[in-house]
Amino acid sequence: MMNASSRYYLSGSAALKWLESPCLYDIREDELYELDEEGLAFIKECSGTGGGDPRKADKAFAEYCISEGLLTLMKIDVRRPPVLRSQVPSLRYLELQITDRCNLRCRHCYLGPPLNRELSILELKSILDEFETMQGLRLLITGGEPLMHGRFSEMNELLPGYAFRKILFTNGVLLNRELIKSLNVDELQFSIDGMERGHEAIRGKGTYRHVMDALKSALDAGMAVSVATMVHSENLSEFGEMETLFLSLGIGDWTVDVPCREGNMKNNGAFCVPPDTGGQLLKYGYGKGLHGSGEGFGCGLHLAAVLANGDICKCAFYAVSPAGHIRDGLAAAWTRIKPVNLSELECADFSCPELNECRGGCRYRASMLEKSGKGPGAGTGLYGVGRDFYKCFYYGIMK
Numbered sequence: 001m002m003n004a005s006s007r008y009y010l011s012g013s014a015a016l017k018w019l020e021s022p023c024l025y026d027i028r029e030d031e032l033y034e035l036d037e038e039g040l041a042f043i044k045e046c047s048g049t050g051g052g053d054p055r056k057a058d059k060a061f062a063e064y065c066i067s068e069g070l071l072t073l074m075k076i077d078v079r080r081p082p083v084l085r086s087q088v089p090s091l092r093y094l095e096l097q098i099t100d101r102c103n104l105r106c107r108h109c110y111l112g113p114p115l116n117r118e119l120s121i122l123e124l125k126s127i128l129d130e131f132e133t134m135q136g137l138r139l140l141i142t143g144g145e146p147l148m149h150g151r152f153s154e155m156n157e158l159l160p161g162y163a164f165r166k167i168l169f170t171n172g173v174l175l176n177r178e179l180i181k182s183l184n185v186d187e188l189q190f191s192i193d194g195m196e197r198g199h200e201a202i203r204g205k206g207t208y209r210h211v212m213d214a215l216k217s218a219l220d221a222g223m224a225v226s227v228a229t230m231v232h233s234e235n236l237s238e239f240g241e242m243e244t245l246f247l248s249l250g251i252g253d254w255t256v257d258v259p260c261r262e263g264n265m266k267n268n269g270a271f272c273v274p275p276d277t278g279g280q281l282l283k284y285g286y287g288k289g290l291h292g293s294g295e296g297f298g299c300g301l302h303l304a305a306v307l308a309n310g311d312i313c314k315c316a317f318y319a320v321s322p323a324g325h326i327r328d329g330l331a332a333a334w335t336r337i338k339p340v341n342l343s344e345l346e347c348a349d350f351s352c353p354e355l356n357e358c359r360g361g362c363r364y365r366a367s368m369l370e371k372s373g374k375g376p377g378a379g380t381g382l383y384g385v386g387r388d389f390y391k392c393f394y395y396g397i398m399k
């Protein structure tokens, strides 16, 4: 209840971030609100020990923040990380491959057979600290299977102190109710590659029941849950059923993608699908996915990946072309990751009407098509210049 001496305080699920411009980040809902000068001054006050003065607040904005749980009227004891201007472009999303160990041997895994590498707790802590200082928003904890990290529980204990959204990306097989309740993450993302038949064709017998049990336990525990699905030759007819299932379960975010011919897929080419078939199925995905980009740029302008050997890359596909290593720091590597300018792509040359939506698709996939001679591009440069034909079919540019 508000009275004359009430003050506003930033809640534990909100953080002030200074990206290309100052923003208020809703960690729980993964929403970003740009702040003007007045808003910034007010939110800065709310982050301090004395709280924000309601008389200085834009009433509608303050009430909205209260209703969304971003501000409270009760002082809370929460660690506030430094708010420093980020680099430009800002590093907002980080894929952190804590280990390449895995309990499964999926036929489409882009990593290939695991090399049993993992990041130490000290290395993980230094990456998390640096990502937070760089004003990071969303951390995807991945593998291999991240639960196979030898000191996963210690890693899990590090997480609550950080003011960014943490997502654990798992095959679900090792999860149970107790483990789910102990996880210090904001979201669980499950790999589900079909209904039972399609999923097990690529992930192995018995894996579907495990992942669905884990997914339902996570929902019962009140966690945000998302799903990632790869299109392959054995799940083509199952997308309608998957869509009905995921919507009925209240899954908020479903990423659908097509695997590249890397790792295990090199020996399992029969599971690959051509662009016309795969592209049509991409339409099933919904939600935000991992790849927010910026005006005029593609390929996840704000995204980087740290691999289990400590290399830092544009994304895990670019393991052979690291931009740096964690011993030299995340910020140093990030300055070397060159943004993909859409005006340099063939997509721009022929004025693709979907360029601003599609943003040249997946640049790795497009460059692989070029190198295989199946694409029209010159085949040069890390990101290639050609089209991602899967996306061309998705957007109806090719029929």
Ligand code: SF4
Binding pocket: 291, 299, 300, 303, 314, 315, 316, 317, 361, 362, 363, 364, 365
């Ligand atoms: S290469 Fe593809 S997966 Fe990697 S960041 Fe670019 S668009 Fe994303």
Ligand code: SF4
Binding pocket: 346, 347, 352, 353, 354, 355, 358, 359, 360, 361, 387, 388, 389, 391, 392, 393, 395, 397
């Ligand atoms: S739809 Fe095709 S041509 Fe258009 S931007 Fe995407 S990849 Fe490029």
